[in-house]
Amino acid sequence: MRLRRSVIALVAVLGLALVSACNNDDEGKQADSGGLTKVSYLTSFNTFGREAYAYVALEKGYFKDAGFDVTINPGSGTVDVMKLVAGGQADYGIGDFTGAVITLGKQKLPVTTVGMIHQRSLAAIVSLDGYGITKPQDLVGKSVGDQPGSTNTVMFPVYAKAAKIPADKTDFIPSPPPALPQLLASGKVPAIGQFVVGVPLVEKADPKHRKAVVLPYGDVLPDLYGNAIITRTDLAKDHPDQVKKFTAALLKGLQDTIDDPAAAAATLKKYVPQTDLGVATEELKLMKPYVKPDGFNDPLGSVDPQRVQTILNLLDEAGAIKPAGSVKSEDVVSIDLAPKS
Template sequence: MKLTRTARAAGRRPARSRALLTTAAVTAAALLLAACGGGSSGSSSSTGPTKLTFQASWVNDAEFTGYFVGLDKGYYTKAGLDVDYVKGGPNVIPESTLISNKADIALTSPDTTINAIVDQDAPLVIVGTQYQRNPLGVVSLTSSGIKSPADLVGRTVAVPDVNKLAFEAMLKINKVDPKAVKVVPYAYDPTPLIKGEVDATVDFTTNVPFTIEQAGQKASSFLMYDYGYKIPNDTVVVTKDFLAEHRAEVKAFLQASQEGWTENLKDPTVYPPTFMSSYFKGNGRTEANEVYFNKAQKPLIESDAGIFSMTPQTVQETIDTLGLVGIKATPAMFDTTLLSD
């Protein structure tokens, strides 16, 4: 598939990227890759575990700690799986790795995946979500007094190009005229905010406030999710064919991942330090940053319905929200039953 990438917050590192699929004829390229071979297909033997390739959405950091705990503690092995974890990065498009058979399971953003399904008939299905509440939010200095969308009137907000429609939709949901807010480009560097050149940025609330505080300022933030832009993130995605042929293995993967995240979130300060010389090595973050990230994401991952679960209500909220930015999703693009079978 031919893809363009959307960017996610990165703090002090290069802009974080996610796929935003265009209306180009991209399926043929992916099928060609698949025909030439490609990595994985849920293979197993009569005496060994099922091999699965899991594509992460970004380079190794605290965002994926639960999976690392699952690998280290043998939760996947206990579930009969041999999981090959593949880190992501700015040039990795998770949907493409699935369609080209280079991965069996991937973490994506629901907007990119559903855009692929709608525009290109990509054979993908969302089976769960890591973040029940999307970490994307509005970050400001506490001294600015910005606590809600209403406080953005008359302010200057730095917004990534890929998030402009979402930001405008969030303003409209909260009856704020988008023309009353000055929007400027954002390069995933909070320096302009720290220097007072802008009043706020649209960024990941799990990480960027730490960078601001390290610069000697106090940060405040609110989630766009909490103000009506209700889409999850790090959705767990497989192809329809893989799900049909390996439903039990996908369910086992989700359950083992639940164990890893449950163990990790018992005390978010415990595991990041143990991974600094292994999974987190070379990612440019400090131990304190990884602990901050892990603690900040805890309330965004945990859910009364269970980690990774998507209820009919949350699916409908996702569908309704994506409709605000012109992405037409349907319930058929989700399978919420694996963790309730």
């Protein structure tokens, strides 16, 4: 136990040293890029259509206008994104808010969230007609393909409790994100972890043209947010204006994306040539009501402190945070940096 604590402490010190080195190099970065601050950004999960808004902000010059030279890299799930941001390998990233809270309850990574991409959770388990999965109870005894550390995997115990099924009776099979639709179509797994907007991709991958069956986590957990904007706590504390400018630029790209999904998909294809325009466009159409639900009149990206506390209470009650009450609102979100009316 002592050795483990020593190793953890050493890793933390090295991580903070790396972050400090990155911060001290800011002036050099600016000089090298014509006065623009170099920023690295991680998508939430690969470069599917749902990630197009960052490329729209890049293409339309929103990042440049805000003073940033942004490099976009594909992420591989909430936990990995958090760790890379915490370690200084990225400045900003996207991850599921609930998954981030659960992760921070287990390990105190120096990250915070500064705005919401989705006002409703996109997390879901997806199957196909004929696999015998039509309701949460059908997941008992089944296997689910998913990327380790993904939103769906991390959140599944909370979903299972709300759906009144035993979480330990569903087996998650480690699978890379690009392979998930093919694994499902081939029958190697009867279900996969997937966002609800992934339905067009799943159905296109199936040579039998079966309809997707979607079990959204939000059906039993309606208070959950979806993806959030993640950054390091030191960046949020020491450079709040930079964080606000970056967030505003990214959200401008998000607004344009939901206003014109087809154009956003075309922009994504320019940067990610393997993009299927039809699939990406349909994903973005499906995403719009999660970004801006009916009755939502606040600015894109805004955060409701009371709702954050509701989520924390829910996770405490579900046993996802131990000990209960150990994670506070200020540990997971920088309310002052989120967009406001």
